[in-house]
Structure formats: structure tokens, C-alpha cells
Amino acid sequence: MRDSLVAAAFRLFLERGYEQTTVDDIVALAGVGRRSFFRYFPSKEDVVFPDHERCLAEMTAFLGDGDDAADPVARVCDAARLVLGMYAENPTFSVQRYRLTRQVPGLRAYELSVVWRYERALAEYLRGRFAGRPDGTLRADVVAAAVVAAHNNGLRSWLRSDGQEDAGAAVDHALAHVRLVFAPDPPAAPAPAAGDTEEDVVVVVSRRGAPMWRVVQEIETALGRTSD
Amino acid sequence: MRDSLVAAAFRLFLERGYEQTTVDDIVALAGVGRRSFFRYFPSKEDVVFPDHERCLAEMTAFLGDGDDAADPVARVCDAARLVLGMYAENPTFSVQRYRLTRQVPGLRAYELSVVWRYERALAEYLRGRFAGRPDGTLRADVVAAAVVAAHNNGLRSWLRSDGQEDAGAAVDHALAHVRLVFAPDPPAAPAPAAGDTEEDVVVVVSRRGAPMWRVVQEIETALGRTSD
DNA sequence: CCGAACGGGGAACTGAGTGCCATCTTGATC
């Protein structure tokens, strides 16, 4: 029922446009009653994003499962990848929807409210993890916004390629960028080893032609910690 | 006319709630015709944000005035402060509107689309400034999102205080946080001196206590490239 | 005095979303 409504809706949306399609048109094509449409989708916009509610629930469950051992920023990046997974499940559908939302202001506004709820979920999680730290809520909001922006940047680049590129790679690359920016995770203390407690500097030598990640790796080793 | 409609609308919104107030109620109280309402405000939501259109125009003008000498991140922070200025012009109005938007989902969605347009303006500016740099558009999107998130964090904290706190201080503090994260000041660059072009190694010295991102930044500068 | 331009007002229409109730299916119980 839900599926038949979504199928009918998208056939009409692609055929004659979103605003030129009325709910009556959709239910006529799907062969169901008008009232049933609004039972499954609280609004006409919802039929365009039929699986976000489920995905949002998955994300909150993922963030609330108590597995708080890892770096919080890494955790929200993984949470963001859940959304990418939902898009990647149905590439053609996602690309069609992307074209729709790009040119219909009403759908763009609706998508913003959906994205906002994801961002709130991430920010709430980070606020919990950053609790007590000075400017914890500020940092939580900023990191959440940055993660969402990076995710969307990678996602859109994939969508613009009609699903040809590697979605995971694009988003991973974007999220890595954010993690590099916010990576320090200050409390990952310098933890001076026994004996060199007085040392204040560390010297690293690297071949100039070495790839950046290799250099970073050497730095991390020298400093006795990781950027994660 | 515009002002009388806004005044009538807010009287009713605060009295009986946004959704319980129809456009007919507003025009009846303002003593104008229903058609005139929609001449001044394309939708019922617009009457709640009567000055954002003007502010957005100011921001795009500010970003497009060709004064690109300063640090791009600082520039978008200044642009964000323009929005704060608009809120601070009418504290009581801003606080009332904040209470409304917080509890009416439709208004929150509308506000999101407004904020999105500000963010797009900032991101477009940064894309121009970061053009050519690898991952320039990604960085532009992320910085814009972070700046907006920080601005909104400070703004909301001020609004929650009923306009009692210092709005400028709250937002300045939040924006300073973001500027610190995103390449605040170019680190002292141990640029290779003339004559050592053939050298294959580079030596980097860093304080052990420095945050990882700071170290990475210095490495990048030393190697004469970025991780982007 | 006339008429064109224009800002405002009103009536009627479309379409989204809701409330209420009738109907139909399903499945458990006796």
C-alpha cells in the first residue's frame, strides 16, 4: 500500500512535476482512497521521503546503544554513514528524488527539516559526550553541523553523478576531512612516558615526497597517540 | 501597512497561538483586505520573519563588495554578525518570535529554510575564495555550516535569556571557537630556504602538548601543501 | 472633464489536510 502509493506518486511527479500533481491524482492512479493516503503519509511531501523516519530511528538507536568507548566524533561520523546507506540502497530512487528536491522549493524546505532532525540527533549525542567540558554544547553543535555538511557534500556529489561514483568513498573522504579538523580530541593526553616527563618538544623527520597520511602516521607514533 | 499587519499578527499569535490564528483573523484586526495580506507576505509564515529578506540582501552585498583581503573565515564570521545585528535591533520582538518558532513546527521548518539561504550565501562566498584548492567546495560547505551553527548557538543562548545577556559577546565567543578550529592563523612556516630544493627530508618541531590538528597544520605548511 | 494607471478589496476557486462515520476485512471465540 505504502509502496504502491510511493510508486504512483513518483510516476506522476517525474511525468508532470510535483506541484502539477495533486493527491487526488496519486490516489486515483494507485487505486486507493484519498483518506488512506494521509493515513500513510501525514503530508504530500512525506511521500517523497518514505524511509527517513525509519532511518532516523535507526540513527538514534545507534547513538543510544551505550557503545561510547570510541571517539565521539568518529561515532557521529559512523551514524552519518547510516543515512548514506539508506540512500545507497536504492540508487535510482535516490537520484530521482534528488532531481525533484533540487527544483521544487517546497521539497527542499521539507528536506531541510529532515536533515535538521538528523543534526539534532547527532548534536544531542555529542552534548552528552561533551558534558562538563567548557563550551561543550557549542562544540557539539558545531561538530554536528560540520559532520552533516560534509556528509551532504559527499552525498550530493554522488547524486550528481547519477550514482556512478562510489558513494561510500565520497562520503568517507568528506568525513575524514572533518575528523582531521576536529580530530585532536584534547583529552587524548600527551601522556609523557616514564623518564621523559620534562620533554616539551618532539622532533620528527620525514621524507619530503612521502604521502601525507604516512607523515601523519609518523607524527602520531612520535607523539605516542593517534589523531582519532 | 506591512507594519500594521505584523503587529496585528503577533498580537493574535501571542494571544491564541499561531495555528489557531487564521489569515482572516489577522486582516480583520488590521482592518485591511485579505488579498492585501498576500500582496505583502507571500505566505502566512513570512509575516513572522518580516526582515530576513532585507538582511539576506545585506549579507550578499557585504560578501560581494570585493573586499576580499582578510581571512575568508573571518569575513563570513563578520557576515554572520549582520544577522545577529538584525535580531538585536528589536530584542523583545526577537524573543517573542523565538518562543513562537520553538513551539510551532511549521515555523521552525520555515526558519530552517531561511537559515539555509544564509548558509548558502556564506558557502558560495567561501567556494569562491577556496576555488582551486583541493576539496575547496567541501571545506567551504563545512566552514559555512560551522559558522552558522556557532552563530545560532550564541544567538539562541541570548534569546533564551530573554535578551538579558550580551548578544554580541555570546556570538563573538562562539565564532571565535570556530575560527580557532579552522586555520585561525597561518603557523610560523619553516619554508625551505633557497638552495635546499634538493633536500629529501623535512624536520618539524612541535610542542608535545599541542593539539594534533595544530601539529598537522605545521606539517602541511612545512611540506608546502595541504591535506585537502 | 476625461481616462489611464494603480493600490486596494472582494468573490470564487483550487488543493492540502482533518474529522466523522460507514464499510469491509480479518481473525479469534464459542
Added chain:
DNA sequence: GATCAAGATGGCACTCAGTTCCCCGTTCGG
């Protein structure tokens, strides 16, 4: 197999936002 309860569906009428079309009064130039 009959019956009843519960849930799913359809139909109808209603509210309200937003639009279209047209009318009216004012103003200003000829």
C-alpha cells in the same frame, strides 16, 4: 459456521492557505 471485535479502508464534508479574476476608488496628466 455464526458472531463479534478490532483494525484497515473509503467517502463526504469541512477548514484554511494561497491564487485568479475582476471591481472600485484615488490620483495624476492631458
